[in-house]
Amino acid sequence: MGTDKSAAASPDSYRSGPDQHGHFGIFGGRFVAETLMPLILELEAAYNDANHDSSFQADFDYYAAHYIGRPSPLYLAHSLTNQFGGAKIYFKRDELNHTGAHKINNTLGQILLARRMGKTRIIAETGAGQHGVAAATVCALFDLPCVIYMGKTDIERQSPNVFRMKLLGAEVIPVESGTGTLKDAMNEALRDWVANVEDTFYIIGTVAGPHPYPAMVRDFQSVIGREVREQILKAEGRLPDMLVACIGGGSNAMGLFHPFLDEDLRIIGVEAGGLGLDTDKHAASLTGGVPGVLHGNRTYLLQDEDGQIIDAHSISAGLDYPGIGPEHSWLHESNRVEYVSVTDAEALDAFQLCCQGEGIIPALEPSHALAHVAKIAPDMAPEDIIVMNMCGRGDKDVFTVAAALGVAL
Amino acid sequence: MSQAGGNSRLEQCFMDLSVAGRGGLVTFITAGDPDPDSSFELLRRLPAAGADLIELGMPFSDPMADGPAIQSASQRALSAGASMVRTLDMVARFRADDKKTPIILMGYYNPIHRYGPARFVNDAMQVGVDGVIIVDLPPEEDEELCHPALTAGLHWIRLVTPTTGDARLPLVLKNTSGFVYYVSIAGITGTRSAAASTIDKAIKHLRRHTDLPLAVGFGINTPEQVAEITGIADAAVVGSALVTEIAANLDTKGKAMPRLADNACALVSRLAEGTR
Numbered sequence: 001m002g003t004d005k006s007a008a009a010s011p012d013s014y015r016s017g018p019d020q021h022g023h024f025g026i027f028g029g030r031f032v033a034e035t036l037m038p039l040i041l042e043l044e045a046a047y048n049d050a051n052h053d054s055s056f057q058a059d060f061d062y063y064a065a066h067y068i069g070r071p072s073p074l075y076l077a078h079s080l081t082n083q084f085g086g087a088k089i090y091f092k093r094d095e096l097n098h099t100g101a102h103k104i105n106n107t108l109g110q111i112l113l114a115r116r117m118g119k120t121r122i123i124a125e126t127g128a129g130q131h132g133v134a135a136a137t138v139c140a141l142f143d144l145p146c147v148i149y150m151g152k153t154d155i156e157r158q159s160p161n162v163f164r165m166k167l168l169g170a171e172v173i174p175v176e177s178g179t180g181t182l183k184d185a186m187n188e189a190l191r192d193w194v195a196n197v198e199d200t201f202y203i204i205g206t207v208a209g210p211h212p213y214p215a216m217v218r219d220f221q222s223v224i225g226r227e228v229r230e231q232i233l234k235a236e237g238r239l240p241d242m243l244v245a246c247i248g249g250g251s252n253a254m255g256l257f258h259p260f261l262d263e264d265l266r267i268i269g270v271e272a273g274g275l276g277l278d279t280d281k282h283a284a285s286l287t288g289g290v291p292g293v294l295h296g297n298r299t300y301l302l303q304d305e306d307g308q309i310i311d312a313h314s315i316s317a318g319l320d321y322p323g324i325g326p327e328h329s330w331l332h333e334s335n336r337v338e339y340v341s342v343t344d345a346e347a348l349d350a351f352q353l354c355c356q357g358e359g360i361i362p363a364l365e366p367s368h369a370l371a372h373v374a375k376i377a378p379d380m381a382p383e384d385i386i387v388m389n390m391c392g393r394g395d396k397d398v399f400t401v402a403a404a405l406g407v408a409l
Numbered sequence: 410m411s412q413a414g415g416n417s418r419l420e421q422c423f424m425d426l427s428v429a430g431r432g433g434l435v436t437f438i439t440a441g442d443p444d445p446d447s448s449f450e451l452l453r454r455l456p457a458a459g460a461d462l463i464e465l466g467m468p469f470s471d472p473m474a475d476g477p478a479i480q481s482a483s484q485r486a487l488s489a490g491a492s493m494v495r496t497l498d499m500v501a502r503f504r505a506d507d508k509k510t511p512i513i514l515m516g517y518y519n520p521i522h523r524y525g526p527a528r529f530v531n532d533a534m535q536v537g538v539d540g541v542i543i544v545d546l547p548p549e550e551d552e553e554l555c556h557p558a559l560t561a562g563l564h565w566i567r568l569v570t571p572t573t574g575d576a577r578l579p580l581v582l583k584n585t586s587g588f589v590y591y592v593s594i595a596g597i598t599g600t601r602s603a604a605a606s607t608i609d610k611a612i613k614h615l616r617r618h619t620d621l622p623l624a625v626g627f628g629i630n631t632p633e634q635v636a637e638i639t640g641i642a643d644a645a646v647v648g649s650a651l652v653t654e655i656a657a658n659l660d661t662k663g664k665a666m667p668r669l670a671d672n673a674c675a676l677v678s679r680l681a682e683g684t685r
Contacts, residue, residue: 035568290523292522303523
């Protein structure tokens with residue numbers, strides 16, 4: 001049966017996955033309908049080809065520098081470092097990217113690939129709307145029609161981002177099926193793709209989906225970790241002791257972690273614990289779910305005893321997904337990365353701490369990472385170094401935060 | 410072991426159709442839609458109404474290859490307490506009275522993954538399931554369910570689609586048994602229909618690659634379409650139209666109205682006229 005290939009074997013390298021079938025241990029794979037299989041294979045071939053073409057990388061680097069504004073700074077958060085009284089805390093400032101989050105690193109890479117493949121129509125799913133905005137942005141840049149699927153529930157709670165996408169020329173289609181959130185938007189985008197196989201490129205927003213998406217999105221996001229390596233060596237003359245990032249699907253985390261997986265340092269992924277793991281209102285797939293198959297890959301999923309997918313809950317719409325990228329599932333079972341969770345309330349506290357302490361309004365997503373940093377930094381030595389990915393800015397979240405704090409705007 | 414000796418029920422069905430000189434009608438309903446009793450009542454009556462084969466959908470919360478009609482059917486079934494155990498039980502009860510009509514379970518992998526692939530294969534054989542169609546298990550992922558199913562004697566029916574090119578076709582057909590399900594459009598269930606001439610061409614092409622019976626599905630809604638398709642292929646699959654008829658027989662609270670099975674069976678009889 002070959003189902004326990006990954007059984008916690010310690011590989012020579014944690015950076016060599018996936019295998020040729022898109023598997024990270026038992027995770028990942030290509031669980032899609034036959035209609036999509038030829039497209040997935042075509043995409044994989046095109047991506048491999050692009051990877052071996054220096055002009056593709058050169059195009060990526062050009063737009064990364066001049067359009068996105070990379071490299072993003074690595075900033076020593078003095079005030080919070082002092083306040084926590086332990087390890088030195090660095091923020092990787094991906095919230096300073098054009099569009100305000102790490103998402104655009106990936107949409108840039110994928111749209112360059114779509115152009116290379118001659119595709120003339122772009123579709124994407126979005127939850128909070130950050131990926132939708134990043135997809136709509138690059139579509140505007142390269143003058144390609146863009147259709148964004150977004151759950152009806154999410155549209156109601158993220159209206160500023162819906163308007164942003166429309167300003168950028170995208171068509172936003174409300175998804176009413178299921179519970180009208182990110183997983184339903186992804187279902188609907190896959191349905192669109194099945195029906196428009198000739199001309200359409202599907203820009204998936206995280207390190208999930210059928211192979212090659214998890215590896216491809218990780219590769220585009222790895223610019224984060226590569227920059228951190230250079231920047232921290234320059235600032236401190238050595239690598240950090242710990243990396244921390246929040247995880248919904250897990251793309252910002254994979255981007256930060258991947259270049260460091262074979263180094264001797266601790267790596268921590270922070271899932272959204274919602275109202276708590278002892279409730280049914282959370283989004284912690286690894287710490288609260290079991291392996292299953294959804295959206296083209298095998299990974300940890302929130303599901304019931306019958307294999308029906310359960311809705312995730314988080315105060316942060318961007319972490320509100322019942323699955324997680326398959327490489328994270330593998331890193332979890334291999335014990336290479338530690339996965340923890342942080343509740344809505346803890347994230348909200350960290351959000352306010354960061355606003356007042358550093359003058360940075362963080363997105364609710366990295367507020368989860370910061371909440372965990374706040375827990376562990378005080379017990380670390382002053383010479384220890386933590387790098388946390390500040391993967392998005394919080395302008396989009398001010399209404400949610402106001403509501404949570406009981407403030408009427 | 411209840412392993413199919415000699416001709417399996419499914420093979421016998423297609424042989425009988427061939428002898429009768431007509432194509433078959435395959436009807437799809439979702440197990441437990443809109444509630445366990447109504448669903449079983451309809452299932453039980455499908456053969457007499459004119460269904461030659463039955464596809465029984467295993468409800469799933471996230472049916473990515475299905476259109477609104479079958480998505481809603483899954484939701485209704487799940488809301489009414491459908492589960493894998495109940496679906497298999499439904500087949501067992503059906504099989505107690507009907508030893509002849511093949512039942513194919515159709516759905517997505519995750520509910521089986523959770524149930525346990527080995528347990529699923531074993532239990533499906535036990536209750537008298539003849540074959541399975543798992544939408545999101547392409548040949549690239551054959552190891553964990555397709556191989557054990559075939560070994561146990563369950564037919565593994567694969568979908569061939571308009572995007573399946575010649576280079577890929579042998580791989581898709583390799584572990585396919587029972588029949589081949591040709592998806593007539595690139596798209597989801599219950600949306601659009603392909604032109605008969607396009608399907609005719611595709612089926613003639615497929616026949617050069619396989620001796621298995623060929624069924625055609627997606628976009629077949631009327632007796633006329635059934636007649637057209639069974640003139641081209643060995644069977645026509647009707648799903649969304651039948652499921653839509655079920656939805657039309659629900660009251661405002663979503664409860665089955667008394668004539669649900671009657672009306673759905675009447676539709677099946679009309680569709681079956683297309684095969685005669």
